[in-house]
Amino acid sequence: MHADLAIVGGGPVGLALALEARARGFTPVVLEPREGPIDKACGEGLMPGALAALGTLGVDPAGHPIAGIRYRDARREVAHRFAGAPGRGVRRLVLHAALRERVDAAGIEVRVEKAEEIAQDDTGVTVNGMRARWLAGADGLHSRVRELAGLQPGAPRGRSRAPRFGLRRHYSIAPWSDLVEVTYLDDAELYVTPVDERTVGVAVLGGKPADLDATIARAPELRARLDGAAPASDLRGAGALRQRSTARTAGRIALVGDASAYVDALTGEGLRVGFAQASVLADRLAADDLPGYERAWARATRDFRVLTAGLLAAATSPARGLIVPTAARLPRVFGAVVERLAR
Incomplete structure (x- = not known):
C-alpha cells in the first residue's frame, strides 16, 4: 500500500480529514489539482463550533470576531449574541493557508494532481496508480468521486425545488x-x-x-x-447548492463534506458539519468499520439537515415573508436555533 487513506480534494474538509487521519496513526495522501490557497464563494463565517473543531487540529486562522447573528428585512430586525465563545469571520484563502501549513508541518503528502481513474476491490482502492486501503471523496458540490463510486442519484421525479x-x-x-x-x-x-x-x-x-x-x-x-x-x-x-447522494459509502470509498450531500448555505454551517464528518469518518476508519460511517454521518449532520431544510422550505415558499417577523416576535426561539447551529 502507498497510503492508508487517499483523499481526493484538498479544500478545508479534505485537509481536516488528513489531519484527523494522521492523529489516529494513519498515512493519508491528498490529491488536489489546484496549487496554492484555494478560494471559494462562501459566507466565510466560522461559527463557534467550527472554530473549536479547528482548534483541536492545531489550526487558528486570523480573522474578525463574530459575536452572533442578525436577521433583518425592510421593516424589522432581530439579533442573537452567542451565549458562549464567539465565532470568527475568516477569508477562505486565509483558512485554507492555515490548514495547509498545519498539514505540511504534520508531514502529510499533498499531490498536485486530479483523480482520473479510481478502481476498488476487496482489499483496497487504486487512484491514478496509487494504492490505498480506503479513499475519501472530499471534492465538493460537484464531486467526481461521488459519480465514479456510483453514489450520484438520478434526476428527481416530479417537481423539485428551483436550484439556488x-x-x-x-x-x-x-x-x-x-x-x-x-x-x-x-x-x-x-x-x-x-x-x-x-x-x-x-x-x-x-x-x-x-x-x-x-x-x-x-x-x-x-x-x-x-x-x-x-x-x-x-x-x-x-x-447549484443542493446536492444529493444515494449513500455515503460504497465498498472502500466514502464521501465527506459537500460531496456527501448538501442542503443549502443559508444557515452558514457547511464547514462545521464538514469538520464533524471528517472526525467521525476518521473514527470509523480507526475502528475498521467504514460501513458504520453512514450512521455516524447521519448523527453528525442531523441538526444541520433538519434546521436547514426547514428554513429552506420556508424561504422558498409563500411563508418567506414571515421568517424575519416570526423571529422578531419569538426571539428566544430564534436564539435557540442560532445556538443549536453554532455548536
Missing part, C-alpha cells in the same frame, strides 16, 4: 458590526461577514441568474454602508 446559487465579493471597509448580518429580500438573502479589520465579505444566495450589485441596490441600508467602498476581491460564484 451563491455569489460573493469582498469590500475594503472597516466592519460596522461584530455580527453576521442576513438581509431577507423578496427572492434572495444578503450576508455580510466581517473578515478582518479592514474588510467585509458580502454574499447573495438566491435563484439564477443572480446579480450581486443589483441585489445590494435593493437593500438601502447595506447600499449606503458600501457607498464608495472599493471591491477587495473578484466576484466568485457557487452552485
